[in-house]
Amino acid sequence: MKPTFQTLILFVFPFQIFAQSALPRNTPEALNISSKGIQEFLDAVGSESKHEMHSLMILRNGQVAAEGWWAPYGPKTKHTMYSVSKTFTASAIGLAVADGKLKVTDKVISFFPESLPTTVSPHLAELEIKDLLSMTVGHDKSFNQEVFTQEDWVKAFLNLPIADKPGTKFLYNTSASYMLSAIIQKVTGQNLLEYLQPRLLDPLGISGADWEKDLEGIAVGGWGIRVKTEDMAKLGQLFLQKGNWNGKQILPESWIEEASTMKIMQEPDASPERIASNDWVQGYGYQMWRSRYNSYRADGAFGQYILILPELEGVIVITSETSDMQGLLDLVWKHLLPAFDNDPSSEKNLERNLKNLSLSPLKSKSNKKLENTISNNTYIVENQNNIVNEFNIKFLKSSIKLSLKVGEESHEFFLASGNWLLGTTDRKGPNLFHFAQNQLDGLAPFKVAGSYAWKDEKTIEIKLKYYESPHTETILITFEGDHAEIIFKNSFENREDWPVFVGKA
Known part of the structure; x- marks a missing residue:
């Protein structure tokens, strides 16, 4: 597997070049959207922010004004939707x-x-x-x-x-x-x-979707569908068009009205200040949230959004991983909402700047002396557990191979320092519903991108980004003589008591 280094890709199209089922493309300025406002949003959610963006798509009048993916996420990759x-x-x-x-x-x-x-x-x-x-x-x-x-x-x-x-x-x-x-x-x-x-799905040109099921084969409903960014945008546009698609009524207009309007207030006694600042107390419809600025949305954990803006004829789609979902929406309201209202101003460096952005892989200098000592050693974990029984790191010319074994299952990952290496695995990654029966069963292989770095002279850090989901797994291995300690962390649980497993070579 060759190392690949990818960056955020933004596409701004002056004309239609996609298949017939794709949404039409245009420039932000042609749709009276400020590309400067888009750039300001991207700056705000950059590498120094607490939000990890995976994709962004902005529509107006049924046309895509701008779209971007933070590699290894891409336009053809499905993404876990959670509650979307x-x-x-x-x-x-x-x-x-x-x-x-x-x-x-x-x-x-x-x-x-x-x-x-x-x-x-x-x-x-x-x-x-x-x-x-x-x-x-x-x-x-x-x-x-x-x-x-x-x-x-x-x-x-x-x-x-x-x-x-x-x-x-x-x-x-x-x-x-x-x-x-x-x-x-x-x-x-x-x-x-x-x-x-x-x-x-077929009328909207949505293909390749899958959905987690329970033991009876019933789709889990409240989470579990995986679709692409443009698929999300199509659903949002369908709602904006009151259920009509290419002249055909896909969903009844009366249903769109029922689903998108307030049926219950989350906090009937909320103060005016809270109502003015919080997008989770604006009312709830049928499996959709009302939002500020007379908008509504499909909303999934860790920042999966289909924002529908009827007064602006707009749709904003975001996939991400964030622990501050309100904070991410606040940045949308601060930068992208005004971009629809202002005179369109061009940001000539927008595309060039975006090509220099990425979800940064881990990177460090080599640690040759220790690498030569530990390479291809198999460490056996004595304590019985369902996470890891054996592990091995083999240092190759320009990458490493991490091998994990639990029970009868063996998994291999290839990683690089300074690059993401792309691969697939049958090993399930982090998931909010990890406790559910049948969780993620039948959906493998999962796409994964890996990188590594030496954290200090004895500890190697490995990141496995499961890029059909919002989540990343971090593995820390500390070597001491013929022993090694290994710790598995995920990107969304805020805890200090991660279990430590000790292996002996």
């Missing part, structure tokens, strides 16, 4: 309503008589599909662990206590989104992707 998946799930419900297969006032228990608890509580009996859609089930806390660690998620959900009357209080509820998926499969005999493909 919920908007796809709700769209399936809208299509099923249009097909006459259900109504949003249908009782949830009517679909699953075989999974009901011995005693059905009054609140469970009242629960309707629209309560699932609007996150108003009535649960008093999140039950993700209680549902997604079980073998039968439908039964687990229906056996949860419902503290409040359905439809009265907001509580973000990913298990409710799963139930929407289970209802679709119940009434259609198809999983979400199978149902959406001919009705939504």
